[in-house]
Amino acid sequence: MRMSLGENMTVTLFGESHGPAVGALIEGMPANNELDLDQLISDMVSRRPGSGLASKRKETDDVEILSGINGGKTTGMPILLLIRNQDVRSKDYSFLPFQPRPGHVDHPINIKTEGAADLRGGGSFSARLTAGLVAASSISRNIIPKEWTIDATVGALGGLEGEEGIALAEQARKDGDSLGSRVDLVISGLPVGLGEPWFDGLEPALARALMAIPAARAVEFGRGVNAGEMRGSEHNDKWGENMTLSEEADGALGGMASGAPIRVRVTFKPPSGISLPQETFNQISGDDGGVSNQRKA
């Protein structure tokens, strides 16, 4: 089993939710990129659980950079990022594998590995592994041209936007329940033609990466599921003068950047770990990303 993403540059995740550590190994990083430690700390704090509507797990998420950096710059060699786990509670998961949690991989991975998987808190399937992913992404910020921008916002909570969504999430929390959500991305500034054909196109590559986030259930590009209800005369985006498109046009065509912003929506299921009594074995908290009640990861 592997946890790698990327061709020219590769990020490989490792670690378990309640093992000694999580982290990432970056291969293919160009040499001579300055390391921005303040940015790294800031990005790790943004991801860190323990506040508001998210998981209550306590972690400082200090990142040890153990290779590939010299004198504050990348050397071009593999970069190892290590994050020690601190809030480790092995005994909390003694009910596994006999009472697999709903919506979790507990049972499938137990069968697949004939009992050898580390099931505690979801093991390597825990959203805790996004700590390594965030650290790797932060270290990679400098190699992305400044004019390429990615904007990610919570688009909806329980189908409602803005304040209404937040109110709904707080109500679900009070009820001991959880809520589905949607994240909206806008990627701008990519040069026309960036991308690859077919299976490595921008949409397939993004769909693969985004659907790998725990609890993701749908990914939409441009007009998404609404495109299925439209006519060509309505959906068609004409090339304007100087070969430009409107802001509403598809940002990727045939896997390649068209010059318009790429609009993506990712839908997440409600976290499976809730305290509302369903059955005894359903009361135990889980590890999903998203808006949860008492998750630990």
Next chain:
Amino acid sequence: MRMSLGENMTVTLFGESHGPAVGALIEGMPANNELDLDQLISDMVSRRPGSGLASKRKETDDVEILSGINGGKTTGMPILLLIRNQDVRSKDYSFLPFQPRPGHVDHPINIKTEGAADLRGGGSFSARLTAGLVAASSISRNIIPKEWTIDATVGALGGLEGEEGIALAEQARKDGDSLGSRVDLVISGLPVGLGEPWFDGLEPALARALMAIPAARAVEFGRGVNAGEMRGSEHNDKWGENMTLSEEADGALGGMASGAPIRVRVTFKPPSGISLPQETFNQISGDDGGVSNQRKA
């Protein structure tokens, strides 16, 4: 630029819509699989354009098998599948690259390759390349256990199901317009635990492959975009006795088969090539898959 999919077994597409040929090279095929030529012919006929609501291009789509087969069986070596193009109309595309078609990759690929791309009929981005993909899939049928089943149906045309959808598509056709669509897949019989973690999970892998089909705009798993509006208490699928799930449960959890059917929906935009006058350069037929008016590929 590459057009390859798969790890243990790899399919690589090649060819251009109006070049000499299209096809596929299969690597990693196990030895000793019987070739079913009747099935291959039948699968190619199913894909072939020229009838009903689909493209009018005339192709016999004869498949030459040029390597990797001996005595009617696979030898384990790479299999080359070659399909000659017959209905080739280079001159029909003399308006390119100056008048790029809406919703097509004409302009981005022309910029990317500094004018070297074969733009005729979409070149390698044409839905004609699915001929190689279908041939490769047909040759691979025997290596999939009989109890694994994949059922694909047209779920909706223009947002309407069944007869209503067909009527809507016929009306769009009469109007010189095209219509969006949705294909529904149900994958059953996979053994519990089949899959890989994270980026190679069933959902990410399927999302990548499905989003590579020309004109795909959204892919949904299980309850899809509706999951974003649900509560955990409503969405949670409890493990029943003998560790089984209901038919409605997510068929993949953490990238691995749960034992329930995997339900997938793929939304396609309306084909961009329509005859309804928008602007001069919009009247030219395109190459998208889907329900079109006068496409040629």
Next chain:
Amino acid sequence: MRMSLGENMTVTLFGESHGPAVGALIEGMPANNELDLDQLISDMVSRRPGSGLASKRKETDDVEILSGINGGKTTGMPILLLIRNQDVRSKDYSFLPFQPRPGHVDHPINIKTEGAADLRGGGSFSARLTAGLVAASSISRNIIPKEWTIDATVGALGGLEGEEGIALAEQARKDGDSLGSRVDLVISGLPVGLGEPWFDGLEPALARALMAIPAARAVEFGRGVNAGEMRGSEHNDKWGENMTLSEEADGALGGMASGAPIRVRVTFKPPSGISLPQETFNQISGDDGGVSNQRKA
């Protein structure tokens, strides 16, 4: 089983010695490279068997270019090169698999595939597959900077150089026997630092590619096996003024070009197919590259 080489650019071989065709699929070729058909014809003639000390097989080796080329230039998409076999003699190999030829893969591949391999003339293991490799290399000449040069010469026949080696080979031929050989390569003009660390270094990458040529038994870099008998004070190549090295210095250090020419020697075993009677089943001609008596491929 796969027959692929290369990361940024990949060449995949396909075909069998006595099947319908052999050839190569090139992925990752940059766009806008001019095709030199005269060079391609000349390169194929150089490789073609049928003359002098080499195999007697009759093949015209016409190369069909079926994708990835438009208007005499590469489009950046996969390039399919197809070479039909003409001198096909299936019946000559009816003694297989019962009497495997010495020094051939007949028996191992028959066991591996449980009888499904195409054994005729070595199948996919035949030196005939170098036809696809030579065609792919010829098509790729233009993407290599002019100042990078590769010079390959027959270094020795039966351990003797020049005229003496040729005389020895002619005598072996008269005796119904075959002779071992050595090819010497000198690679010059690579920019200092070209290469990768460890397993993808110049030496490991070249060693892999060269040891894949049928009948190769040893590969040496720089002073090769003689380096094992030297002292450091004797072997050390000092960096001169302007960081240059002598012509005798190692051309690759730690997998990266040092600025000195890279000197490589490849030793080939004597072709196994000889007419000199050993045992009945040894009289049958084989398919190795090298200096043979009556090989057919």
Next chain:
Amino acid sequence: MRMSLGENMTVTLFGESHGPAVGALIEGMPANNELDLDQLISDMVSRRPGSGLASKRKETDDVEILSGINGGKTTGMPILLLIRNQDVRSKDYSFLPFQPRPGHVDHPINIKTEGAADLRGGGSFSARLTAGLVAASSISRNIIPKEWTIDATVGALGGLEGEEGIALAEQARKDGDSLGSRVDLVISGLPVGLGEPWFDGLEPALARALMAIPAARAVEFGRGVNAGEMRGSEHNDKWGENMTLSEEADGALGGMASGAPIRVRVTFKPPSGISLPQETFNQISGDDGGVSNQRKA
């Protein structure tokens, strides 16, 4: 730049000679393999420098296993092996990059990375990185069937075998010099047909891996460079009754195990770091593997 080896199972090295750590990440390890910690300690001690004719660097080489292990067994997920550096002497290398050591990658990697490489002690090119490789190999022992055996011995020192070679090495050491060497491998017990064709054959795969060891200059299979001086009638190994070969026969044919032992010889150049005065900048100790005078890594 990458430092990865393997397809079904992949080992990726990381770290620098005088950075915080070295180690390896193993992907694709099967689940349920027992960890043998005594074997791991024993294997690390075997590799550890500091004694006899080898490097004088002081390292305990304790291996931290930070992921992929639970309850003393592999879980099937990536295994991170971390070895902290202790005998780190950054200041010893202040002469770099101005006075690159002979036979080292100092200058090429400095040019390649435009000064960003970690040059101290060879950085990631140091033989110190074999610590990670040895740890990964030790962890992987259990997945190799017991009947597969690999025997590696020092075949020659300075061209002499046994006691004579040792005497020569001791004399070189007294002289402040170093000596070339040869390691002989015998791989036995592989099932007939194990391997892959062409570029992934046993010989190409072994040649790649072995030529990646720092200071390797030649790799030979079977009769090696001697095969170039032989006749076919002399070299041919006939298949005996029950399709067996003699012990002297080639152990791999066409990339696949023949049933005979695979005999491999690897020649290493004399370590470049010697104390014998050549020029000022030649007196500094290096990092090669092999028989050295005062190497530190």
